[in-house]
Amino acid sequence: MLDEIISQLKDKKSTKRRSAAKKLRKLKSIDAGSYLLIALEEEIKDSRTWETQYQMIMALGESNFKPALSFLKSLVKHNFEATMIYVAIGDSIQRLSMQNEQDITSVFEAIKTGNDMLVSGAIRAMAMLKIVPDDDSIENIINYAIVQKKNDGINFWILAAAPGWSGQKVQEYLGYCSTSKRDEIINAVELARKNKYKKWFPL
Numbered sequence: 001m002l003d004e005i006i007s008q009l010k011d012k013k014s015t016k017r018r019s020a021a022k023k024l025r026k027l028k029s030i031d032a033g034s035y036l037l038i039a040l041e042e043e044i045k046d047s048r049t050w051e052t053q054y055q056m057i058m059a060l061g062e063s064n065f066k067p068a069l070s071f072l073k074s075l076v077k078h079n080f081e082a083t084m085i086y087v088a089i090g091d092s093i094q095r096l097s098m099q100n101e102q103d104i105t106s107v108f109e110a111i112k113t114g115n116d117m118l119v120s121g122a123i124r125a126m127a128m129l130k131i132v133p134d135d136d137s138i139e140n141i142i143n144y145a146i147v148q149k150k151n152d153g154i155n156f157w158i159l160a161a162a163p164g165w166s167g168q169k170v171q172e173y174l175g176y177c178s179t180s181k182r183d184e185i186i187n188a189v190e191l192a193r194k195n196k197y198k199k200w201f202p203l
Contacts, residue, residue: 006032009039014049021055025062033065041071050082054203057085061092061125069096076113083117084203090121095129104133104141111144119144120153127161130197138165142173152182159188163197 005027008020017039024032040056043049057075060068072093080086094106110122123141126133133141145151145158155177162170170192178189191198 002027002029002032006035009035014046014052017043017049018052018055021052021059025055025059028063030063030065033060033063033068036060036063036065037068037071040068044075044078047081050080050085054082054085054088057088057092061088061095064095066096069093072096076115076118086115086117087121087124090115090118090123091125091128092121094122094125102131102133102137104131104137107141108137116148116151116154120157123154123157123161124202127157128200128202130164131161132164135167135169138167139169142169145173146176152180152185155180156185156188159185159192160198160200162192163195165192 005020005023008023009017011017011020021036021039024036036056036059040053040060043053043056057072060072072089075085075089076093090106090110093110094104097103097106099105104122104126107119107122107126110118113119141158145155148154159174159177162174174189174192177185180186180189
């Protein structure tokens with residue numbers, strides 16, 4: 001089955017290649033990593049297939065194929081018209097760069113770039129992986145989010161990560177976000193206050 005999916009990465013149709021990447025993303029097979037990386041290096045040449053590129057990048061991260069890290073980091077400076085690709089890059093770099101279960105160095109590296117989509121991806125991975133950073137890191141992330149004012153995308157994923165967090169700063173942040181008029185933000189605040197993680201299914 002794995003061999004069939006891998007061979008599909010070379011299909012002439014982008015929809016077929018994208019379907020293969022989605023399947024590999026679900027399988028999380030590190031054995032497919034080198035084939036995914038080769039496919040992505042070719043796919044990245046065609047800006048029209050950004051959705052396929054997105055899925056390949058996500059599959060590399062979720063497969064924990066660490067040899068892809070340097071290539072993904074090189075894409076940070078690439079000029080993508082479809083900015084959703086940066087979300088996938090940020091997400092996968094966070095997954096592949098972790099040195100321990102609290103490591104969110106890549107989140108702060110993303111913040112330094114000023115690319116909100118990259119930051120959103122890194123924070124999304126933090127939420128999906130239920131990472132509980134150290135207190136200083138939590139405070140720095142919250143401070144960053146507040147400076148961004150009402151960036152609902154970033155606030156949402158910080159809230160999705162927050163059920164395992166504690167402390168006065170976290171409670172103040174939840175209060176800050178509770179004034180939002182968006183239902184998904186309010187629901188995420190309520191889950192965080194109850195210390196309940198939800199299983200999210202991002203694109």
